[in-house]
Amino acid sequence: MTATFRISEDDYVDAMKLYARLPRLARWILIAVAVLLVLAAVFGTRQIQASTLGGLIGGTGVLLAIRFVVMPMTARRHYRKYKAIREEFSAELLDDALRLHARHGESRIVWENVLKWRQDDRFVLLYLMPRLFHALPKSVAAQGFDVSALIERLNQHVGPEH
Structure with a gap:
């Protein structure tokens, strides 16, 4: 059959989100690093707590910005330049x-x-x-x-x- x-522009953005999805191993590594940082923030010295908390907040901010701002903007720009799609x-x-x-x-x-x-x-x-x-x-x-x-x-x- x-x-x-x-493929609309929104379809292309959604397909690119699927493309950009981290592989299972990378997700597990990211989760493990986050858990280690949380443990260090809870049980570490005051200086370590501040550093790990900053790392958690900064890393989360970067991941969210890439996923929800940078990647969709880039995908939309690529779609507009890719006439054949x-x-x-x-x-x-x-x-x-x-x-x-x-x-x-x-x-x-x-x-x-x-x-x-x-x-x-x-x-x-x-x-x-x-x-x-x-x-x-x-x-x-x-x-x-x-x-x-x-x-x-x-x-x-x-x-x-x-």
Whole structure:
């Protein structure tokens, strides 16, 4: 079944948020560092408490600023400069690939060329390189595109989600 879709500016920002999501290991490391800093702030000397509290507040502020200010602004700027992404795309799930077609070109993404993939409630991202991905909105399911079959094939041929 072939489905068509367009990526809006807001869609692109949301896809970039999924792209920027930290991998599981990095999240655990970040949590461990935060726990150590909290312990140092609670049980350390007065000087250590001040330093760790400053580190916690500063680090949290930087992470929040990047996630909710810098990254969306950058994504919106990239979207506005990337003319081809505003076109209508069609997606077709094949046995050995995902076929994406637009007025300006076509891509047949065979499973063996997918480096990794990830998903959330709105998108499936297929990475061809560490920083190059195709975003497929899950809303194509309303047109009959079998998103669950896509995820099943990705799990089977590429491996578990990253």
